[in-house]
Amino acid sequence: MEKKQSLDTICIQGGWQPKNGEPRQLPIYQSTTFKYTTSEQMGRLFDLEENGYFYTRLANPTNDAVAAKICALEGGVGAMLTSSGQAANFYAIMNLCQAGDHVVSSAAIYGGTTNLFTVTIPKMGVECTLVSPDATEEELAAAFRPNTKALFAETIANPALTVLDIEKFAKVAHEHGVPLIVDNTFATPINCRPFEWGADIVHYKRYSVLVCHLCKKLYIKHRKRRIGNSLTKHKLCVWSECCIQLLLCSIRRYECSCNTHLRHSYRDEVEGASIDG
Numbered sequence: 001m002e003k004k005q006s007l008d009t010i011c012i013q014g015g016w017q018p019k020n021g022e023p024r025q026l027p028i029y030q031s032t033t034f035k036y037t038t039s040e041q042m043g044r045l046f047d048l049e050e051n052g053y054f055y056t057r058l059a060n061p062t063n064d065a066v067a068a069k070i071c072a073l074e075g076g077v078g079a080m081l082t083s084s085g086q087a088a089n090f091y092a093i094m095n096l097c098q099a100g101d102h103v104v105s106s107a108a109i110y111g112g113t114t115n116l117f118t119v120t121i122p123k124m125g126v127e128c129t130l131v132s133p134d135a136t137e138e139e140l141a142a143a144f145r146p147n148t149k150a151l152f153a154e155t156i157a158n159p160a161l162t163v164l165d166i167e168k169f170a171k172v173a174h175e176h177g178v179p180l181i182v183d184n185t186f187a188t189p190i191n192c193r194p195f196e197w198g199a200d201i202v203h204y205k206r207y208s209v210l211v212c213h214l215c216k217k218l219y220i221k222h223r224k225r226r227i228g229n230s231l232t233k234h235k236l237c238v239w240s241e242c243c244i245q246l247l248l249c250s251i252r253r254y255e256c257s258c259n260t261h262l263r264h265s266y267r268d269e270v271e272g273a274s275i276d277g
């Protein structure tokens, strides 16, 4: 039986297992396109008859390895990177919905996502009903319609910091035959893996989770009540090679840094240490 790897081992080893003679560190593939000998081969890739890289905008080996690492941390079956958290939200919803459909979402979510659900997707014919994250099973069920295609919530809401009862949300979603999508940005797979509690799709905004030197900032900003827009300038684009390097380095030391940040936050909160101390 294969030995299950611990989270800190996955942070280091996940997603990239070099074979003999291959680089120990995951290379950053700085190429928009990939070489093939014949146009027939390329044609088969375009027609999705064969697997392979041909255009970085669709798939790139570095991005795939990072996605595989995050996937392994979460205990998922497959993952993809998008160039923003909002793109991940949009893909998740529009992959399930078309004009005439409906989604239910916790009302305690990041403001940009609220805007996506209540302004943007309605323009495409998809309606959204917001519910309290503390809604009872009956209240949640009452928000569902025959055309509801997904239930959405954040593990720890930004910025409300309400903690989701994932099992309850998953139960109601599954009773209605739809997936539960969880934005796990604040919790991270180190603290909570929503699949273990019944979620079906998990996604992230990267800055606060995986580029963990910003993690402490996040907690500190919360304590100063300045969480939110002030952080958006730290957004990263996944196509930028130096950013993907940063993301990789951060994940490698993530388990240890995340726990350190949590310890510091706890110390600040409970023992009243100064914010800058």
Ligand SMILES: Cc1ncc(COP(=O)(O)O)c(C=O)c1O
Binding pocket: 083, 084, 085, 086, 087, 110, 112, 113, 154, 158, 183, 185, 186, 204, 205, 206, 232, 235
């Ligand atoms: C919890 C959460 N989800 C999604 C997003 C959106 O991510 P992005 O800014 O990369 O579009 C944010 C942004 O702050 C967020 O905090």
